[in-house]
Amino acid sequence: xxxxxxxxxxxxxxxxxxxxxxxxxxxxxxxxxxxxxxxxxxxxxxxxxxxxxxxxxxxxxxxxxxxxxxxxxxxxxxxxxxxxxxxxxxxxxxxxxxxxxxxxxxxxxxxxxxxxxxxxxxxxxxxxxxxxxxxxxxxxxxxxxxxx
Ligand SMILES: CC(C)(COP(=O)(O)OP(=O)(O)OC[C@H]1O[C@@H](n2cnc3c(N)ncnc32)[C@H](O)[C@@H]1OP(=O)(O)O)[C@@H](O)C(=O)NCCC(=O)NCCS
Numbered sequence: 001x002x003x004x005x006x007x008x009x010x011x012x013x014x015x016x017x018x019x020x021x022x023x024x025x026x027x028x029x030x031x032x033x034x035x036x037x038x039x040x041x042x043x044x045x046x047x048x049x050x051x052x053x054x055x056x057x058x059x060x061x062x063x064x065x066x067x068x069x070x071x072x073x074x075x076x077x078x079x080x081x082x083x084x085x086x087x088x089x090x091x092x093x094x095x096x097x098x099x100x101x102x103x104x105x106x107x108x109x110x111x112x113x114x115x116x117x118x119x120x121x122x123x124x125x126x127x128x129x130x131x132x133x134x135x136x137x138x139x140x141x142x143x144x145x146x147x148x
């Protein structure tokens with residue numbers, strides 16, 4: 001497996017994965033906008049160096065805080081450590097860039113994602129009621145501070 005920065009040419013594959021995974025999928029132009037945004041750091045996971053994209057993640061930084069906007073893995077490649085590798089990359093990249101506080105929002109009932117975030121040291125910090133649509137669901141806010 002290889003984790004690398006997302007390139008413009010990757011947006012079609014990433015948007016196609018998005019549409020199969022999320023009900024509020026990011027379009028090609030939304031993915032392109034994220035790549036063009038200097039505060040957003042997007043990564044892809046490939047099955048081998050230079051190979052097929054099997055997962056991706058978007059991290060957004062501001063001041064000393066970084067938000068995990070998105071992380072997803074193609075269904076047939078789940079439970080193989082791909083998300084772990086993306087989390088490791090984002091947290092290392094963020095910490096190298098001076099971000100010491102990480103946070104995110106996740107559907108409260110998304111057990112795989114909540115478990116992933118807990119594994120990486122994120123703790124529940126609040127809830128937004130009825131935050132998501134299609135289907136309606138609360139958002140759980142999770143955060144993690146890197147130790148000095
Ligand atoms: C959440 C998601 C990214 C996990 O990806 P993955 O590559 O399968 O995860 P990994 O194999 O790296 O597993 C890492 C950890 O995640 C958790 N996890 C992953 N899948 C899980 C599942 N089905 N049930 C419970 N925990 C799970 C575990 O803590 C796991 O650690 P462990 O293997 O030591 O138990 C993947 O299920 C996914 O793409 N879901 C749809 C998109 C999504 O909901 N993204 C999050 C919101 S943006």
